[in-house]
Amino acid sequence: MTPSFEGELAVAVVDAETPGNVGTIARAMKNFGLSELVLVDPPALNPEGEAYGFAGRAREDILPEATEITFNELVENYYTVGCTATTNEDARSHVRYPAMTPDELSGHLDGLDADAALVFGRERVGLTNDELARIDALCSIPASAEYPSLNLGQAATVTLYELRELTVGESQHPETLHERAAEAEIERLYGQFENYVAAIDHPEPKRDKAARMFRRLLGRAQPTPREASTLQGLLRRGAERSADWTPEDDED
Template sequence: MSEQTPVVVIVDAQTPGNVGTIARSMKNFGFSELLLVDPPELDPDGEAYGFAGQAREDVLPNARETTFEAVLEAYHTVGFTAVTNEDETSHVRFPFKTPRELAESLAERSGPTALVFGREPTGLHNEELAQLDEICAIPASESYPVLNLGQAATIALYELRNVTLGETQLPDRTGSVADPADVERFHEHVAQFLESIEYAPEKRAKTQRLVRRLLGRAKPTGQELVTLRGVMRQAVTRNRE
């Protein structure tokens, strides 16, 4: 594992399924080393492995048990908690970073880092939070800011994915913009279409300008222009019948 890749620490998880869920999220977003403080029993035939997906093959079976004190000694620690109604006078949780802000700062630091997630019912205790180097909180509704342990870890690891995976390249979701020559042929087709349907001659030039402006903003693909030309051809055919 690269020194730049943070380890994930789960403290006193009560539910094996949440451990499996976090392991799966780690696999999704490029994290591989899982440390467990006071873990529940992780039966290979139980819910932890059932929830882990493909992480049952590497992340979960390679998880190591450790102590909270050992994590403090070996890593730069980031604790995760909910945003509460406390203010800047409560030094346990303030100041804090959001996961996105944390991603930016971790990308610039060197040395081993541990992302520390707490127990289901209460999260990390204030005494534990006070010993960590940084606090990260996931902003949520003021009326119900508490997140499930596995849910919180999944959100955080997703936001931190650039630390492990780099800038994720998404496939082109828009298609390639039509060639300028195809666009001009389309405008010629529009002129022929207006003539074919006996559109008012005095309005044709203005209408063609409007169509040109519209296509300029829309940046249509070649396939979209082919479809529109097909619609116009069919309209002309129906008009002649």
């Protein structure tokens, strides 16, 4: 069942140091169907600078329409989900524990009847413990223990991607990405293979085995209409060339 969300979903960025990261987040929002960007203590966002350069089409609406608020206003007006690459916390010592993963976030927000904000912190230190203490929930991105820190823009993109069913709805891909050729076309391909095997004078006792192997191969490969047509053409051409071939053709 596709999750539902009754309120408005915003993305909040707290005290970002790099304008380019704000632009990258705005672009990810555009990719995944979000439009409300909230900024707490943002850097200067020059329309001629890197924020707008990194924003793609989000520079037309999301970035210029972003609103600036305080952290107090953020927690007072939204159900907040702090988003971070790693918490460095455990059940024995924690401010907000445990954290859900991004793929669990849609289920967490499913049915929530309130405006919510995904809150991303600073590039170097994320959200402070004092800020985390005021956040309603925490989402953490699992990563390699050797290098768990993600770039701010990357973290936002990963998180928003996992929310796509909630924010975008139906997949933008067709129901099936692979169209198998019609059975009649596949059968013609099998027949063309048998003609080819005969044309190259494959030992007759081995022809049935070769045909069975070819069927198993195509059964696994699930050829598309174009692939089936191309293979038919190649086998037909090969059979025709074999009929005209003489041993001298291979001598240079």
